[in-house]
Amino acid sequence: MLITSYNPSELGDTLIAILRPDTAEQKIETHQNVTRISDVATGETLGYNFFEVSQTLGQLDVNGQVHLTTDQVDQLNKLLKATDFEPDLVLDTTPKFVVGYVESAEAHPKSDHLQVTQTQIGEGETLQIVSGSPNMQADILVVVAKIGAMMPNGLIIWPGELRGIASNGMIVSGRELHLPNAPQRPGALILPADYQKVGEPFDFKRAQTLFEA
Structure with missing residues (x-):
């Protein structure tokens, strides 16, 4: 699952990516402009914060949920790999x-x-x-x-x-x-x-x- 949002007035140039629900104990790792939040018990990724995301995706003219394209997800996965994180983002296009x-x-x-x-x-x-x-x-x-x-x-x-x-x-x-x-x-x-x-x-x-x- 991949849910993304962008709220520049509140969070600046930061894309929030959510993969799973929050858990009681979380681990936070930051490599350059990417922060990964994971479940301590399972090691699974809960989400990412992509700071200065316009440097990767260009200007996002959105205030709220972002519906990423296949190409944009590929770019974010390349950024994850470049910052020593697992490129584990999978696009979900099914209607919600x-x-x-x-x-x-x-x-x-x-x-x-x-x-x-x-x-x-x-x-x-x-x-x-x-x-x-x-x-x-x-x-x-x-x-x-x-x-x-x-x-x-x-x-x-x-x-x-x-x-x-x-x-x-x-x-x-x-x-x-x-x-x-x-x-x-x-x-x-x-x-x-x-x-x-x-x-x-x-x-x-x-x-x-x-x-x-």
Whole structure:
């Protein structure tokens, strides 16, 4: 997994690359303009900070998540190798926000407001997602943020548990997607039944008018 972000107003000319969730004990190594963060227990890379990244990738006209190209990932891997790090960045181009269909929604056994859903996301794949949306129910078309998605507020979706029940993704609201005029209250974004096909990448451009009066 590879999630990258760039926020020059807050962090300067630094690209943040995230490969895995944070762990309790971490090791930090810096070689020249690259810092590697790894898991002490496993040695696996958790992420990198690439300082003065414009010297490698050129000017990045982005403020937030960066969707790197194959060539840009190759350049970063060459930089890692040149600074005596393992070139372990792998580009992930699979869509992270997709249209889903809630097949079932059942009460969480340890909560009075959570529901455990089985949600289809296309190509025969069904995710178990725990949702706290007050309008959650079966037989609705929704937007699913898959594992590895970065929300507009910077939150990254990882596998997790809610009160002991596994949850692999998030059914999101229009507010969480920062869609114009979305209701500023909890509740999943329920799409019209024929809006898009299950499994298709969610069309953010089209969605800009979803909440027009």
